[in-house]
Amino acid sequence: MKKHIDLLHGPVLSSLTRLAVPIMATSLIQMAYNLTDMIWIGRLGSNAVAAVGAAGMYMWLSNGLAVLSKMGGQVNTGHSLGAGDPKEAAGYATGALQLAAFTGLLFGLICILFSVPLIDFFKLNSPQVIADARIYLQITCGLVFFSFLNQTFTGLFTAIGNSRAAFLATTSGLVINFFMDPVLIFGIGPFPELKVMGAAIATVFAQMIVTCMFLIFAMQDDLLFCHVRFFSRPKFDAVRSIVRIGVPSCLQNMLFTGISMIIARMVAGYGDAAVAVQKVGSQIESISWMTADGFAAAVNSFIAQNHGAGNPGRIRKGYRSAMIIVLLWGLFCTFLLIVCPAPIFRVFITEADVLPMGVDYLVILGVSQLFMSVEITTAGAFAGFGKTVPPSVVSIVFTAIRIPLALVLVQTALGLNGIWWSITISSIFKGIILLCWFLIFLKKELPGQQKTF
Template sequence: MAKNIDLVNGPVLPSLTGLALPIMATSLIQMAYNLTDMLWIGRMGSSAVASVGAAGMYMWLSNGLAALPKMGGQVNAGHALGAGRTKEAASFAAAALWMTTALGLLFGVCSILFADPLIGFFHLNSPQVIQDAKIYLQITCGCVVFSFLNQTFTGIFTAAGNSRCSFAATLTGLVINMVLDPILIFGVGPFPVMGVMGAAIATIFAQLVVTLVFVAFALRDSVLFRHIRPFDRPGNGRLLAILRIGFPTCVQNMIFTGISMIIARMVAGYGDAAVAVQKVGSQIESISWMTADGFAAAVNSFLAQNHGAGKPERIRKGYRSAMGVVLIWGLLCTVLLIGFPEPVFRLFITEQAVIPMGVDYLVILGVSQLLMSVEITTAGAFAGLGKTLPPSVCSIVLTGARIPLAWLLVRTSLGLNGIWWSITISSLLKGLVLFLWFRSYLGRELGKMSSTAS
């Protein structure tokens, strides 16, 4: 079992980066996992990409629900571990896993039963696209409990200062998905051609294996999981504490996805090719936001443990170190999307009529990558201090502004590009507002901690 990193003692930057690098690598693997699907599905044409893009919105929506037990369990376990209360941390971890399982099963049943109206929301044009979207939805979201569990396991291991398990588990899933995708999509040997259905089956099987790997790591863990009693019913106090921390993030993420679905419906008005551009473009853009999200998870756990341990100076240094790394990464992603949009987009869709739309998407969204990375990392810092409401308020208000802004901009000469600009403008504002908000809050909070310690 990989050694857990001591987050409350020793040099700040090595501790933070030691925890963050495997998480960032895990995020890159997850990104590669998603891009692998797009590479193979893109070979079937923009119609297949559009069907996966529409159904994938509900997978994205499910991640918002999964954030409730993940965030609540990770932050509460981190605070307890920082204060030296290991058994309390274990009870929070157990409660989070219980809640995760229940929510995952509930979302899966609803996805299977209501596939027709869920896909009908997007007003897709082609009957084949609609049928493939329903199939992809019922398989991936119907078995979403494995994805839910993987996210919660990742949060709990990270709270304990162990991010290497998540890296190993996710890497295993990536390898399996890379092997199964072409086999099940195009048919190899005894396997028939399954198209979009094959991509969905490959994804779910890989997620199942990742869950089993996490369980194996948990059984070998000697720090936190050995104190968990999985068959004991979690107390209401633990569930309420998880709900208090996780609920704002859950609402934020689900509203964010709901707004994105409304935007996607506006995009669909420009044809199935536009839907495909948004799907592929967002996957490419995940190079920045998924990595920033992984680093935010490390910042979350670092600040959570040091908050529990009552060490304000390490909190300040940890956030400053994190921002230095994230700014460099955001800048690199900006250069990639703005400087090389066409060759990057051509990796996924080669249809000549679609490429100019994809180039416009990447260039416009590239403008916001730096401040988007700042927003995501700062949201993780807020959460580590037990304050998930400020980033939720900021995200809900400014993301909601995308709808009227897009409605206005598409009526100008920008057309479809007006939608992309509405996303970029709101991302710029969110990053700036949340950064300034956190700087103000951090000064007050650390002053209180210093006064209490003295």
């Protein structure tokens, strides 16, 4: 079976789909990975979920920082491969992996040293929730180095048209996590009952396995990784180019998380159960945004290679094909969250007093799933051109609007639901505005191909 998909020749929809399907499957596996944690932790009660939810915000923040090396490495590598220069591409891949290792180690050290003030930021109520949150933070974020490498490897393998490697590696991690979670959380067999700490250990160990799998696939690759020299002296020109492209997306993701943390602090004012609802609800909602993010990665690589090769017609056809699929997926997710919120939420938390809050969250956020999917996929298309500023500007501006909008809406009869509506309203605007911006950009960037979209 051919490992690398030719993104420069042949039917557009076929090439894009063959690349996207393993990425989307990887995203679903990643979602299942997170939901598995929530299912088992939810059996410990809403307090345990609240602890993981608070600490998990910093894992989310770390993912934003990891985008720096992932996005910059993936786009530069794709451009070089499209231009027919695999050795230059390998230089960018080396720089991306070295940058991922450095930033991962730095972030982990900060989380270990400052775990107390980082968790105190959320103003949690229960001493046990606070203690569990600190433990979870120190373990998962302290060893986030592996997660940084995994995300960068995913971007690089996608850039060369081998999304199957990321799927297999991530699936291995899911299997490990699936079996280790109940064993370490509840203490099965010779293992002690570690509760929240057990969930953290299982997560980190699974990430280590994923890293090992990526290294095995890299050693088998004969296109890009055979030229990569991880321990070579850093090439600062390559690193600068990676940072230039990666910084806007990195800032976007980190500011998005920072604003979400402020929102989470507002949610905490309604009690630890509300924090648990937000954590579980966001994991359920990830069925749409993680899949869209996976498809955006495929669009990114498809456009990057064809942009490097000078194929404007394939770029437009690729984006059009991607949007058709994503629109259908967004509609399905909207239907699922609005029509079936109670049985879905009850899988994770069964406490009767928490369920109504969870149902409200899913129904309100369900309204915006279509627009969120459009935004994420279009951001991937912009990134394929190396233009990461427009999606970052739209995301930062309208995500920041959530704070004053939430402050206004919670003063109405909506109460806590006002916070959820602030998220949905901003997502709708982000999807519409970024789509319009990209269509205008295409007319200017590819003027000879206007009638093909």
